[in-house]
Amino acid sequence: MSILDFLNFYLIPGVVLGSIYALGAVGITLIFAILRYAHLAHGDLATLGAFLAFAVVTGFGLSPLAALPIAMILTAGVAVGIDKVFYEHLRERPKIVTVMASLGIALMVRSVVQVVWGVDAESYVRGIVRPENYFGLRIKDREIYTVVFMLALVGGLQLFLARSKWGKAMRAMSDNPNLALLSGIDNKKVVILTWVIAGGLCAASGVFLGINTELKSMMGWHMLLPMFAGAILGGVGRVEGAVLGGLIVGIAEELSVLVLPSEYKAAMAFAILLFMLLVRPTGLLRGKVL
Amino acid sequence: MKSKILAIAGGLLAATALASATAKAADVKIGLIGGVSGPIAAMAPAMIDAAQLAVQQVNEQGGILGGDKLVGVVGDSACNPQGGTDAATKAVNIEGVVGIVGPHCSGAVLAAAGSVTIPAGITVITPSGTSPEITGLKDNDTVFRTVPSDDYQGRALARTLKGMGYDKVAVSYINNDYGTGLANAFKSEFETQGGEIAGYAAHEDGKASYRSDLAELAKGGADTLVIFDYGDGTGLTILRQALENGFFEKFVGGDGMKSEAPIKELGAENLSTFVASSPVGEKSKSLDMFNEAFKASGGDPSAIFVTTSYDAAFLMALAIEKAGGDKAGVSAALREVSNGEGEPIMPGEWKKAKELIAAGTAIDYKGAAGDENFDANGDVPGTYALFKVAGDGFETITEMK
Numbered sequence: 001m002s003i004l005d006f007l008n009f010y011l012i013p014g015v016v017l018g019s020i021y022a023l024g025a026v027g028i029t030l031i032f033a034i035l036r037y038a039h040l041a042h043g044d045l046a047t048l049g050a051f052l053a054f055a056v057v058t059g060f061g062l063s064p065l066a067a068l069p070i071a072m073i074l075t076a077g078v079a080v081g082i083d084k085v086f087y088e089h090l091r092e093r094p095k096i097v098t099v100m101a102s103l104g105i106a107l108m109v110r111s112v113v114q115v116v117w118g119v120d121a122e123s124y125v126r127g128i129v130r131p132e133n134y135f136g137l138r139i140k141d142r143e144i145y146t147v148v149f150m151l152a153l154v155g156g157l158q159l160f161l162a163r164s165k166w167g168k169a170m171r172a173m174s175d176n177p178n179l180a181l182l183s184g185i186d187n188k189k190v191v192i193l194t195w196v197i198a199g200g201l202c203a204a205s206g207v208f209l210g211i212n213t214e215l216k217s218m219m220g221w222h223m224l225l226p227m228f229a230g231a232i233l234g235g236v237g238r239v240e241g242a243v244l245g246g247l248i249v250g251i252a253e254e255l256s257v258l259v260l261p262s263e264y265k266a267a268m269a270f271a272i273l274l275f276m277l278l279v280r281p282t283g284l285l286r287g288k289v290l
Numbered sequence: 291m292k293s294k295i296l297a298i299a300g301g302l303l304a305a306t307a308l309a310s311a312t313a314k315a316a317d318v319k320i321g322l323i324g325g326v327s328g329p330i331a332a333m334a335p336a337m338i339d340a341a342q343l344a345v346q347q348v349n350e351q352g353g354i355l356g357g358d359k360l361v362g363v364v365g366d367s368a369c370n371p372q373g374g375t376d377a378a379t380k381a382v383n384i385e386g387v388v389g390i391v392g393p394h395c396s397g398a399v400l401a402a403a404g405s406v407t408i409p410a411g412i413t414v415i416t417p418s419g420t421s422p423e424i425t426g427l428k429d430n431d432t433v434f435r436t437v438p439s440d441d442y443q444g445r446a447l448a449r450t451l452k453g454m455g456y457d458k459v460a461v462s463y464i465n466n467d468y469g470t471g472l473a474n475a476f477k478s479e480f481e482t483q484g485g486e487i488a489g490y491a492a493h494e495d496g497k498a499s500y501r502s503d504l505a506e507l508a509k510g511g512a513d514t515l516v517i518f519d520y521g522d523g524t525g526l527t528i529l530r531q532a533l534e535n536g537f538f539e540k541f542v543g544g545d546g547m548k549s550e551a552p553i554k555e556l557g558a559e560n561l562s563t564f565v566a567s568s569p570v571g572e573k574s575k576s577l578d579m580f581n582e583a584f585k586a587s588g589g590d591p592s593a594i595f596v597t598t599s600y601d602a603a604f605l606m607a608l609a610i611e612k613a614g615g616d617k618a619g620v621s622a623a624l625r626e627v628s629n630g631e632g633e634p635i636m637p638g639e640w641k642k643a644k645e646l647i648a649a650g651t652a653i654d655y656k657g658a659a660g661d662e663n664f665d666a667n668g669d670v671p672g673t674y675a676l677f678k679v680a681g682d683g684f685e686t687i688t689e690m691k
Contacts, residue, residue, distance in 0.1 A: 001509070005505065008505075008535075009501050009502055009504070009505035009535070010501075010502045010505065013499045013501040013502060014499075014502075016499070017498050017499045020498065114327060118331075119326070119327045119328070119331035119332075120331055120332045120522060120551065121332075121522050121523070121526055121551050121555060122555070123555045126554070126555060126556075126557055127556065127557040127559075127560065128530060128533050128534050128556055128557070128560050129534060130534055130535075130536070131534065131535065138535065140534070209498055212498065212499075213498050213499070213527050213530070214526060214527060214530070214555060216496075216523070217327065218327075218328070218496060219496075219498075222496035222497070222498075223498070253497070253499075254499060254501070254502040255502070256502075257502040257503055257505075257506050258502070258506075261491065261492065262491045262492060262493050262494075262502075262503040262506065263465040263491070263492035263493060263494055264494075265493070265494055265497060265502075265503070266494035266496075266497060
């Protein structure tokens with residue numbers, strides 16, 4: 001196998017897949033850091049985002065990339081709504097109750113998608129796109145968009161968390177909610193903000209998965225395990241860790257085919273998850289929560 | 291507060307009890323379990339419509355048993371073992387069905403049969419569960435199918451491809467009972483015929499990227515990829531990524547790939563080198579009668595597995611009538627109504643069949659998909675054809691022997 005083959009068929013697909021996982025993993029890690037529970041409806045929220053973008057694409061004839069911001073805003077709204085209706089009154093109860101509730105939300109969101117858009121596979125653009133050749137590297141435009149957008153979104157989020165007033169409030173609440181409350185931070189607003197960001201990132205990961213493959217009602221659910229693996233691998237509560245973790249999981253899945261029979265590809269994320277929890281549960285970048 | 295909840299719960303229970311009591315008096319229920327969601331979601335509606343057509347014909351022509359209404363209760367197997375078991379449990383324990391038509395996917399059939407219907411003694415006729423595994427099931431003669439086993443399809447496809455000049459192929463199959471059974475049969479026959487399998491690998495359902503899988507398969511140097519998967523599911527993703535990256539030039543699919551989805555999503559212009567095999571009804575008077583009736587009810591008779599679905603439902607109705615509604619007798623009665631001996635019954639001839647059964651005359655159902663004479667394992671022989679993409683649909687290239 002030449003080095004170009006390795007890059008084209010193993011590494012580049014891995015990076016693209018990893019970017020999609022990373023977008024979801026960042027949302028998971030944020031929710032873990034601020035609200036302290038595993039949000040199992042994350043995958044299906046991504047599906048919803050992808051299909052909302054699909055509705056915009058078919059309804060207004062926009063390109064999927066133009067539909068992305070609209071889908072992100074809509075999904076963020078849905079995420080905030082779900083929090084208000086289902087999770088808010090469970091806030092003081094043991095966290096496991098909310099985790100289970102989020103599993104129920106996952107099923108509900110998926111069913112809504114299936115009722116509204118049906119269960120057939122759909123795609124944003126009909127037909128196939130052959131990759132461009134860059135000095136032997138075969139890359140499609142949409143793969144470049146995926147990676148660039150992921151980096152831009154996460155970079156923006158990092159800046160926001162580090163510099164802005166509300167970003168600092170989020171970090172404060174992540175460190176110690178009671179202390180944050182005492183120092184005058186409105187916890188409710190921080191929670192809403194968290195859901196807006198997580199919902200938007202969720203939609204982005206769903207849309208990019210849809211752009212790179214097809215839209216299916218189960219697409220997000222299948223991504224849930226790799227996204228969690230990415231978040232835990234990078235260190236729960238660390239945004240840059242989630243990006244790193246997501247990329248590693250994506251690349252590991254694609255590279256696993258070189259050494260393992262391909263039917264075990266799906267087990268790769270699971271293996272990484274188990275291994276990390278055994279060896280270094282705090283994650284590569286030493287997460288703040290676990 | 292507590293007493294209020296209790297009162298509401300009690301009220302609900304009473305309401306459902308009443309509802310099911312009234313339903314039981316007049317309805318004979320059969321379960322129609324299919325992959326409504328999941329990878330064959332695009333095929334399932336037509337299949338269920340075809341089965342419902344049989345149910346409708348029964349009701350229009352005097353109903354079942356003493357003029358009762360036959361009701362097809364639709365359940366979703368999601369095309370996987372868990373879904374199949376759940377749907378079958380619900381059909382058997384809650385709906386109280388006399389027999390089940392379905393589930394649609396092999397894995398769902400095996401799981402539902404093993405954990406639900408065989409212990410409960412309910413007869414199952416699957417219209418599309420094609421895995422060779424189903425043949426060997428220890429089922430007390432309760433599991434039947436109106437679709438031929440993939441052992442035959444895999445071998446016929448291998449012979450046909452070899453005959454058409456495909457000498458070196460790579461095989462990618464979905465890691466479930468359907469894919470494995472079909473791929474094994476194909477591989478053994480293709481090699482026996484002197485062809486070369488230059489890559490052979492299973493893949494897991496529902497991943498976002500299969501490019502590394504495809505790159506591994508392409509290493510063997512084959513220009514043809516044989517995909518045993520579902521065209522609405524992962525099969526579509528694999529076909530897309532193989533086309534986009536130019537890993538292979540020619541593509542061959544099994545019956546699961548003969549779906550509208552690849553044409554709709556990838557465009558017919560990109561699928562000029564794609565062929566797929568599929569069971570076809572042998573030309574017969576029965577098939578014409580079914581086609582006419584299905585067209586009249588708004589269905590597309592050329593959709594995949596509609597003939598087998600119709601036959602399964604009609605046979606189930608005949609067997610229930612013959613057994614007098616006794617679910618333990620359905621499987622024996624099923625063999626009696628289609629053993630090749632007796633007055634022939636064509637699709638839709640419910641009234642005639644009912645009269646003959648009442649008179650004690652032997653009948654033999656001649657189905658739309660074939661004669662449906664079950665062998666000792668509850669299997670039927672089949673006819674296959676190879677299809678290519680033409681316009682926005684499929685067109686027959688050749689019969690497969």
